[in-house]
Amino acid sequence: MITIFIPTPLRRFAAEQAKVSVNAKNVAEAIKSLTSIHPSLTPYIYDEGELIRKHVRIYLGEDDIREKEGINTLLKEGDELSIIPAIAGGTH
Amino acid sequence: MSTSIDKDILSGIEAHLESAYPNEACGFLLGTQVQKKRDITHLIKVDNQSSENQRRRFVIDPLDYLKAERFATKEGLTLLGIYHSHPDHPAIPSVHDLEFAQPFFSYFIHTISEGKMTDTRSYRLLDGKFIEEKFTSNQYPLPSHNSQLTPHD
Incomplete structure (x- = not known):
């Protein structure tokens, strides 16, 4: 199983769960399952x-999947993915 | 919904943001939420990672975000929001703030005028727009001229 960490702001859309387990061979499958x-x-x-939103980051462990194979990054049993909202802003 | 922020947290925010002036600075707000009562009791300061003009932009490293979530889980807290400064600008969300806004979070925005914090306001995202939220603090006097703030007894 792959564990997907759900960030606090999105838990209301995931039955208030912080983690969801899915079966998947790569990141794309995992997110689709989620x-x-x-x-x-x-x-x-x-x-x-149907692409991952510009302001959403997906990490495999401590690594941004964009620095690996993106959504085609292969997963193995026990891997943990994290969905991370981009946090930024500023004045005008 | 009621939101309160501990006086020591406001003081910590004030010290952090004033020390970073004239650059923008930012951090996380944590605490507890029981039904509609939100209490902010912890802050985590993080570095502004913006590669643009840090006087006008802030960016938080995704790994800092992940660490804040993990800290909250470990301590039995909830990640409740983000704070950041608007150096020499009103504590009003910009289009950039809105572009990155998340549901659920309280967004505390603080005006730092000539190095001193002069206003504090908080906002929540509702139907794609920022709505100002009232909050209380046990700090007196408040570090703000925001008439919507009501100190505890």
Whole structure:
């Protein structure tokens, strides 16, 4: 099983769970499984083109998947993915 | 929904943001939420990682975010929001703040005018817009001229 960490702001869309377990061979499958279990998460993770939203980061352990193989990054039993909202802002 | 913030947390925010002036600074707010009562009791200061003009932008490292979530879990707390400064600008969310806003979080924005904190306001995202939320503090006098703040007894 792969464990997916749900950030606090999105837990309301995941039955208030902090972690969700899925079966998946790669990141794309894992995120698809997650949004199948909790469809309300979909607009917070995917954009209209069904790509991972620009302001959502996905980490495998301590590593950004963009620095690996992106959503094609292979997973193994026991891996932990984290969904991390980009936190930024500023004045005008 | 009621939101309160501990006086020591406000003091910690004030010291952090004033020390970073004229740059923007930022951090996490943690505490507890029971039903509709939100109490902010902890803060985590983080570095502004913006590679743009730090006087006008802040960015938090995703790993710092993950550490804050892990700390909250370990301590039995909830990650409740983000604080950041608007150096020499009103404590009003910008389009950049809105672009990155998350549901659930309280967004505390603090005006730092010429190095001193002069205003504190908090906002929540509702239907894609920021709505100012009232909050209370046990700090007196309040470090703000925000008329919506009501100190505890």
